[in-house]
Amino acid sequence: MQPVLDYLSTFLHLIGMLLFAGGHIWFGVFTAMAERHQRRMDEQVLAAHLPVLANGFGVGVLLLFGSGLLKLLLWGEPGLIFLPDLYGWILLSKLLLYMVIVANGIVIERRYLPVVRVVGGEMSAAWRQVKLRARFNLVLILIVVALGETLRFSRL
Amino acid sequence: MSNGYWVLAIVCWLVFSGIRSPVAAHHGGIGIEGDLVEWALNIDQWQEEQIDQGHRIKFLAYPRQPVRGGRTRLIFEIQAVATGAYVGGLAMQLRLQTPDGATRTVPLPETAGVTAYYETAVEFAQVGEYRLTAISTTPDASFRATFQRRVSPSVLLGDWATITGNLAVLAAFTMTWVGLIAAVQRRFTAFQIDPNP
Numbered sequence: 001m002q003p004v005l006d007y008l009s010t011f012l013h014l015i016g017m018l019l020f021a022g023g024h025i026w027f028g029v030f031t032a033m034a035e036r037h038q039r040r041m042d043e044q045v046l047a048a049h050l051p052v053l054a055n056g057f058g059v060g061v062l063l064l065f066g067s068g069l070l071k072l073l074l075w076g077e078p079g080l081i082f083l084p085d086l087y088g089w090i091l092l093s094k095l096l097l098y099m100v101i102v103a104n105g106i107v108i109e110r111r112y113l114p115v116v117r118v119v120g121g122e123m124s125a126a127w128r129q130v131k132l133r134a135r136f137n138l139v140l141i142l143i144v145v146a147l148g149e150t151l152r153f154s155r156l
Numbered sequence: 157m158s159n160g161y162w163v164l165a166i167v168c169w170l171v172f173s174g175i176r177s178p179v180a181a182h183h184g185g186i187g188i189e190g191d192l193v194e195w196a197l198n199i200d201q202w203q204e205e206q207i208d209q210g211h212r213i214k215f216l217a218y219p220r221q222p223v224r225g226g227r228t229r230l231i232f233e234i235q236a237v238a239t240g241a242y243v244g245g246l247a248m249q250l251r252l253q254t255p256d257g258a259t260r261t262v263p264l265p266e267t268a269g270v271t272a273y274y275e276t277a278v279e280f281a282q283v284g285e286y287r288l289t290a291i292s293t294t295p296d297a298s299f300r301a302t303f304q305r306r307v308s309p310s311v312l313l314g315d316w317a318t319i320t321g322n323l324a325v326l327a328a329f330t331m332t333w334v335g336l337i338a339a340v341q342r343r344f345t346a347f348q349i350d351p352n353p
Contacts (some may be wrong), residue, residue, distance in 0.1 A: 058339050072325065078309065079322035080220070084266045088317065095324045099331045106335050109342055 006074055012067035018058030021145055024138040027053060031131050043123050047116050050130065054113060061102060090151050094144050101140050108133050195241035199225045202305065212239050213290055221314035224283050231275045232264065232290045232301075242272035246294045250276055255307075257283030264290060280307040 027046070034042035072080060081095070082088035112126040112133070202217040214233040222228045230250065234243040248264035267273040280286060289302040308314040312322050 054339070057202070058336070059303065061332065062276075062336065065328065069325070069329070079314070079318045079325060081321040083317035083321055085319060092320070092324055095328045099328055102331045102335045106338050108337075109339050 002074060005070065007031050009067040009070040009074065012063050013071075016060045016063030016065075017145070018060070018065060019056050020064060021141045023053060023056050023060065024134060024141055027134055031134075039043050040123070047123060047127055048132075050113055050116060054109060057105065058109075061105065066096070087151060090147050094147050094151070097144050097147075098138050099142070101137050104133050104140075105132070108137075204303060206301040206303070207237055207303050209297075211235065211243065211292070211297070211299045212237050213299070213301040214292070214302070215288075215303045217305055221318050222280050222286075222305050223311055223314075224280055224307055224309050227277050227279050228305075229275065229277050230288060231267075231273060234272050234274065234292075244271040244301050246274070246292050246297060248274045249291050249293060250278075251287075251289040251291060252278065253287035253289070255286065283307050283309050331332065331339065 030046055031043070036045065079090045083092065088100060108130055112129045115126040116130060163243040202220045204216065205212055205214040207213070212235040214235065216231040217230075218229045218231075219226075230252075232248070234246060234248075235241070236243055244266060246266070248266070249261050251259055251261045252265045253259045262276055262278070264276055267275050274290070285304055287302055287304055287308050288334070289300055291300045292298050306315065308318075311318070313319065
């Protein structure tokens with residue numbers, strides 16, 4: 001049973017990464033392309049799909065945290081994040097950054113996402129905030145992914 | 157208190173209150189280097205070693221954090237320092253000194269089929285620092301080594317590493333839960349007017 005759960009948690013972690021990290025990367029790429037070519041229509045299409053994107057990111061976060069917690073439960077107990085080993089400090093850093101990412105996501109979700117609008121052919125200030133905060137989250141996500149890879153290879 | 161916070165409290169209680177790693181599920185094993193997955197699965201054990209009278213005494217405790225009332229496996233692996241050979245067939249015993257100073261001695265039999273592994277399982281009744289002394293009473297190979305393990309009242313209140321880990325996981329869990337509630341609520345909220353268009 002344990003190997004199956006171990007495999008499942010790894011698999012779900014990867015799916016969560018695809019949804020959350022991959023989604024942020026693509027969102028960042030498309031918004032940057034729209035800005036560079038000054039295509040308002042593209043930005044409006046992206047903004048129109050924000051609710052769907054937010055759903056995907058939300059599912060990704062839940063998969064990432066749920067599968068990570070399942071791994072800790074399989075290895076022992078939730079408090080066992082391998083401190084005071086190097087492995088533990090890296091995992092603690094990941095958890096702290098994860099909390100910042102989720103907090104930023106909550107601000108986007110609650111404050112800016114409901115008020116993104118096209119005003120006189122221009123995107124609203126809320127859209128600029130969504131882009132800015134999504135990019136900030138992307139940077140944090142990439143750091144977390146890098147820490148995860150460090151975690152994976154730290155003992156090799 | 158809203159329903160969301162009640163559910164959060166119940167889930168936290170379920171996750172953190174009843175967790176006990178089954179002692180029997182662990183196969184022991186002192187060497188954990190090598191395969192990454194094996195290493196990860198074996199990390200929840202305490203290891204240290206001492207050298208006395210030409211013998212290296214490797215000590216392993218599982219689970220890593222002894223908890224009052226829970227059974228803890230104590231394993232001692234004996235190796236000759238000069239040759240590196242594992243030393244089996246010894247007459248071993250374990251002396252336990254409780255935090256209040258009382259001592260008792262229990263036999264430390266060699267595990268059948270595993271040379272040089274001397275193992276017992278104990279249930280710690282008191283919270284505090286225990287002194288565990290492995291003693292060889294074999295006439296031509298006498299040695300002893302004393303190790304200390306602090307017994308905690310629960311899995312939540314172990315050493316600083318355990319407390320930090322629990323707090324970090326609990327904080328991340330709470331943040332995730334708050335995010336989930338906020339996101340679900342937002343989907344049932346009417347669209348607002350941008351205050352700063």
